[in-house]
Amino acid sequence: MSGLLDVRDLNVTYTSGAGDVPAVRGVDLSLEPGDTLGVAGESGSGKSTVALALLRLLPAGTRVTGRILLEGEDVLTMKWGRLRAVRWVGASVVFQGAMHSLNPVRRIGDQIAEPLLVHGTVPAKRVEERVAELLEQVGLPASRAQDHPHRLSGGQRQRVMIAMALACEPRLIIADEATTALDVMIQAQILALLERLVEENGIGMLMISHDLSVLSATCKRVAVMYAGRIVEEGPAHQVVHDPAHPYASALSAAFPKIGDPASRLAPRGLPGDPPDPADPPSGCAFRPRCAMVETVCATVDPPLWPVRPDAVGHSERRAACVHVGSGRDGIEGASTPGETSTEETSR
Amino acid sequence: MSAPTGSVPGPRPEPPTGPEPTAGRSPRSLARRRRREALLRFAREYARNRAGMFGLVSLLVIGALALTAPLFIDQTHLTVTGAPGDPFQPPGGDHPLGTDNFGRSVLDLIIWGARVSLTVGLLATFVSVSLGTLAGITAGHFGSSGGTGGRVVASIIMRVTDWFLVLPTLVLAVALAAVLPRGTGTIILAIGLTVWPATARLVRAQTLAVEARPYVERARALGGGHAHVMGWHVLPNVMPVVLAQTTLLVATSIIAESTLAFLGMGDPTTISWGALLQAARTSGAISAGIWWYIVPPGLAIAVVALSFTLCGRAVEAVINPRLRRRS
Numbered sequence: 001m002s003g004l005l006d007v008r009d010l011n012v013t014y015t016s017g018a019g020d021v022p023a024v025r026g027v028d029l030s031l032e033p034g035d036t037l038g039v040a041g042e043s044g045s046g047k048s049t050v051a052l053a054l055l056r057l058l059p060a061g062t063r064v065t066g067r068i069l070l071e072g073e074d075v076l077t078m079k080w081g082r083l084r085a086v087r088w089v090g091a092s093v094v095f096q097g098a099m100h101s102l103n104p105v106r107r108i109g110d111q112i113a114e115p116l117l118v119h120g121t122v123p124a125k126r127v128e129e130r131v132a133e134l135l136e137q138v139g140l141p142a143s144r145a146q147d148h149p150h151r152l153s154g155g156q157r158q159r160v161m162i163a164m165a166l167a168c169e170p171r172l173i174i175a176d177e178a179t180t181a182l183d184v185m186i187q188a189q190i191l192a193l194l195e196r197l198v199e200e201n202g203i204g205m206l207m208i209s210h211d212l213s214v215l216s217a218t219c220k221r222v223a224v225m226y227a228g229r230i231v232e233e234g235p236a237h238q239v240v241h242d243p244a245h246p247y248a249s250a251l252s253a254a255f256p257k258i259g260d261p262a263s264r265l266a267p268r269g270l271p272g273d274p275p276d277p278a279d280p281p282s283g284c285a286f287r288p289r290c291a292m293v294e295t296v297c298a299t300v301d302p303p304l305w306p307v308r309p310d311a312v313g314h315s316e317r318r319a320a321c322v323h324v325g326s327g328r329d330g331i332e333g334a335s336t337p338g339e340t341s342t343e344e345t346s347r
Numbered sequence: 348m349s350a351p352t353g354s355v356p357g358p359r360p361e362p363p364t365g366p367e368p369t370a371g372r373s374p375r376s377l378a379r380r381r382r383r384e385a386l387l388r389f390a391r392e393y394a395r396n397r398a399g400m401f402g403l404v405s406l407l408v409i410g411a412l413a414l415t416a417p418l419f420i421d422q423t424h425l426t427v428t429g430a431p432g433d434p435f436q437p438p439g440g441d442h443p444l445g446t447d448n449f450g451r452s453v454l455d456l457i458i459w460g461a462r463v464s465l466t467v468g469l470l471a472t473f474v475s476v477s478l479g480t481l482a483g484i485t486a487g488h489f490g491s492s493g494g495t496g497g498r499v500v501a502s503i504i505m506r507v508t509d510w511f512l513v514l515p516t517l518v519l520a521v522a523l524a525a526v527l528p529r530g531t532g533t534i535i536l537a538i539g540l541t542v543w544p545a546t547a548r549l550v551r552a553q554t555l556a557v558e559a560r561p562y563v564e565r566a567r568a569l570g571g572g573h574a575h576v577m578g579w580h581v582l583p584n585v586m587p588v589v590l591a592q593t594t595l596l597v598a599t600s601i602i603a604e605s606t607l608a609f610l611g612m613g614d615p616t617t618i619s620w621g622a623l624l625q626a627a628r629t630s631g632a633i634s635a636g637i638w639w640y641i642v643p644p645g646l647a648i649a650v651v652a653l654s655f656t657l658c659g660r661a662v663e664a665v666i667n668p669r670l671r672r673r674s
Contacts, residue, residue, distance in 0.1 A: 057568055060494040087570035095568075100561040105583045114579070115569040146378045164569070 003032040004172055004204040005054070005091075010066035012049050012058065012228075020063075021278045023049045025228040027066075028304075033171060034202045036195075038215030038236060040251065041225035044274050047208045048096075050225075051176045054206075055087050071171065088115045092165040094158075094194075096177035101161055102149040108135075108160055109145025115167045134163040138193060155186035159193070166197065173198070175207045179214060191218050213255050216240040224248045227275050227285035233304065234317030244307045244319040247286045284321070296322055392665045399661020402654035409651060413461040420455050425618065427451075435632075438639050445639035448630035456623055457643050463619035464651070467535055468601035474539025475600070476593050479546025482508060484585065486547070487554025488577050492567070505551070512544040520603060524612040534613055538603045546592050553585045587666050594659030598652035605648050620644040 012024035024046040031037050039047045052058050054068055056075060068075040070090050078086065092115075095101040102111060112131045116122045122130045132142035138159040149157060158178065165173055175194060179187040195218055198205045209215055215222050216236045223233040224247065232245040243249035250270040272289040281287055283298040290297065302322050306315035393399055423429035430450035431441070438445040444453040482504050490501030511519075523537040557563065558581065566576050607613055608621025615622070623644040627633065632640040 055568055057564065060492075084570045084572060087568055089570070093565070093568050095561060095565055097561060101565045103560075103562045103566075103580055103584070106579075114566070114571070118570050118575060143377075146375075 003030060004035070004071060005029065005031040005206070006067075006069040007050075007054075008067040008069075010050065010053060010068065011064070012046070012053050013063040014059075015061050015063060019278060022280075023228055023277055024053065027225070027228075027230055029206075029223065029230075031172070031204045031206060033204050034198070035221070036198060036205045036207060036219040038207045038209065038219035038222040039225060040209060040212050040215050040222060042210055042251075042274060044277065045225040046228040046277075047210075047225050048176055049228075051093065051174050051206070051208050054174060055091060055093065056083060057093075085119070088165075089119055089121070089168045089170060091172035091174060092168065092170040094161050094165045094173060094175040094178040096180055099154060099157060099181065102157060104149055106148070107145065108147050108149065108152070111149075112145070112160065112164050112167060115164065119168055121168050130167070134166055135160075137166065137197070138163045154182055155189065158182060158186070158190050162190070162193065162197070166201075169201070170203065172204045172206065175205060177209055178207070180209065180211070187214070194218065211255075212240050212251055224251060227280060228277060229285065229320065230304065231286065231321070232307075232317070232319040234307065234315075234319075238317055244317065244324050245286075245321045246290050246292050246323070248319070250289075250291075292323055294322065389665060393661055396661040396664060398657045399664075402657030402661065405650060405654045406658065409461055409654075410465065412458050413465055416458050416462060420459060424455060425451060425459055435635070435637050435640075444643055445637075447626065447640050448632070453623075453639055453643055456618055457620070457647055460618045460620045460623055460644065461647065461651075463531065463617050464601055464604060464621070464648070467531060467538070467604040467619070468597050468651075468655075470535045471538035471542070471600040471604065472593055472596045474535060475541075475543040475596060476546055476589060478539065479543035479592075480550050480582075480585070480589055482543070482547040483550025483552075484554050484577050484581055487551040488558060488573065488581060490551075491555055491558040492563075492576075493573070504547075508544045508547045511541065512548070514541075516541045516603070517606060520607060521610065521612055524607055530614050531617060534604055534607055537607065537612075538600050542596060542599060542603070546589070546596070549588060549592055550585050553588045554581050557581050557584045591659055591663040591666065594655055594662060598655040598659075601648065601652055601655070605644075620648050 007027060007029040010024055010027040010029075011022065014021045014023055027046075027050055029037065029039075029050070039050065041047045049058070053064055054070070054075065056064070056078075058064065064076060066076070070086065073086070073090075075083070075086070102108070109128070109131045112134055113127045116127050116130060117124075128145075131145050135142050135144055140156060140159055140163070144152070144156070144160075149160075152160065161178075173194075178194070179190050182190060191214065194205065194207075197203070205219075207215060207219055212222070212224075216239075219236045221234065222236040222239045223230045224239065224243075224245065225231065226247045232239055232243060232248040239248060240252050243252050247270075254270065270289060275281055275285055275288065281298075283296075283301055284290070285301070287293050287297045300322060302320045302324075304318035304320045305324050307317040307319050307324055309315040393403075421429075424431050427449045430446070431452065432446040432450040434446065434448050434450050436442055436446040436450070442452045442454065444457070447453055447456065486501040486504040486508070488501075489497030490505075493501065520537040520541045523540060524533055527533040527536065558576075563576055563580055566580055571579070604613075604619065605621030605624065608619050609625045609628075611625060613619065613622055621644075624641070627637070627640040627644070630640075
């Protein structure tokens with residue numbers, strides 16, 4: 001139950017002059033050590049907000065409720081000093097856009113050493129050694145430590161970011177669009193590297209991307225987010241190739257499959273735009289764009305239901321749609337909008 | 348765009364991005380060589396700027412003269428009683444720039460005055476730039492990422508800055524110099540305390556720009572505190588702006604020092620260019636047409652101020668690629 005990371009009923013609301021904007025609405029996640037979980041969704045679905053909330057990196061004035069247990073400790077109630085200690089040691093982040101996440105006036109080596117010095121994990125004498133070790137680990141020569149970021153290519157910088165994320169030997173790595181700005185070859189290399197490091201060190205990884213194919217290649221489990229909620233969750237292969245939620249299937253269909261000429265000839269996009277988070281539609285948030293919409297969708301915001309459960313009602317997959325498995329039977333018993341029944345969400 | 352779903356062949360063990368062709372040399376010597384080259388490049392770029400070279404050369408000459416003045420100027424000749432010549436001797440002969448109302452050589456006085464003027468100018472600049480940088484970085488940092496309390500602190504700092512900014516600099520400096528005990532230190536403090544707001548505004552703006560960069564968010568994510576972010580990430584990134592501002596402020600400070608001395612707020616016993624101008628006025632040199640007592644100190648102030656400004660502009664032009672002319 002409480003493994004490496006256990007997020008329960010996470011709600012994040014940005015406060016702005018124009019009113020409150022709920023960006024994340026009741027998200028549950030859990031991750032065991034050595035496990036990889038992918039979070040997919042289009043822009044504005046709240047996936048990066050979830051990542052930032054995990055280390056309380058959201059801008060001041062943002063309302064965060066729920067529970068984020070990192071190795072049994074609630075991040076949301078931590079004292080400032082403890083929080084700073086947990087950052088990077090408990091969980092580190094590989095940021096999107098390595099181009100800008102490195103300080104242009106500092107040497108690579110100094111920047112990798114930054115978390116080591118901030119946390120004092122390694123005695124000052126051994127820092128240089130450790131930096132060389134980290135660089136080797138991500139496949140860069142140790143002499144690169146002397147260079148400034150502008151002398152490195154995009155892929156190399158992303159490697160530096162990963163080396164930095166590994167510096168304090170964290171138990172959890174949050175990769176927020178870590179490969180998005182890279183070309184496909186480099187992307188594959190970085191993904192392979194991340195996979196290898198996760199396997200070797202037994203750390204958990206939360207990978208955030210809009211690219212389902214990237215997630216299915218690297219992660220064991222995938223969660224698909226839409227308008228601040230998880231709409232489908234389950235083993236990566238099943239979610240990508242046999243999606244249960246209409247949004248997940250639209251997302252999956254948007255990627256062409258090699259060897260399947262039909263998908264090339266009839267590319268399927270998804271018409272419409274994601275809902276305005278400040279003013280979501282009633283009932284299911286996906287309703288306005290859904291091809292399978294019914295009248296009931298306007299009143300029910302379905303919680304996550306098991307997909308095709310076995311005899312005892314157990315399933316590895318869950319989806320939030322009235323069309324899914326036990327959903328139809330559950331409608332009567334369940335769900336005023338936003339409510340998530342506890343026996344469904346716990347595993 | 349993306350790799351195909353399902354079976355990604357993924358080129359697994361990626362070969363390390365090979366060592367640079369400069370193998371065999373230690374990274375340290377490489378770094379040293381690179382730094383030397385960068386310095387040479389800077390010097391070459393600077394040398395191409397003729398105005399900058401003029402400023403630099405004249406500053407070097409004046410600086411050398413001021414530093415070595417005790418070697419060739421007899422200090423007793425600078426006292427009223429030990430004056431070597433007659434009062435108001437016109438230029439020529441022993442005294443290339445003539446003498447003042449006591450018979451002291453104006454040239455000697457000018458060279459000696461450079462010592463005080465330059466010292467005050469540089470130290471006052473140091474005081475005001477440090478103050479301005481500190482205020483600017485603090486206000487910028489806490490204003491952008493400090494939460495409610497931080498934003499209150501930041502706006503207090505900026506309101507104080509605004510208050511200093513709207514006060515006429517000269518009036519404030521005169522008031523300060525009048526209240527504090529007389530002396531060179533007071534002048535330095537008075538100028539330093541009145542010139543800093545412009546620097547603070549400039550540095551704050553630059554800090555806000557740096558704070559918005561992702562590497563600052565990254566620094567916070569890895570557990571860095573306020574001091575770490577300000578000292579490690581923001582300061583090095585605002586330094587170029589601060590340096591350019593420094594060279595420009597020296598000119599302002601020297602002029603301010605001369606003004607204060609001319610208005611009689613300085614230490615009457617020290618010889619500075621402003622004090623010389625004041626002495627010339629009070630001794631009636633203006634009405635008597637003794638131009639050699641009036642013009643040289645004024646020119647000296649103008650030349651030094653101009654030189655610093657030219658140097659500042661030249662450095663700015665080299666550092667800021669947008670101002671650099673493509674060759």
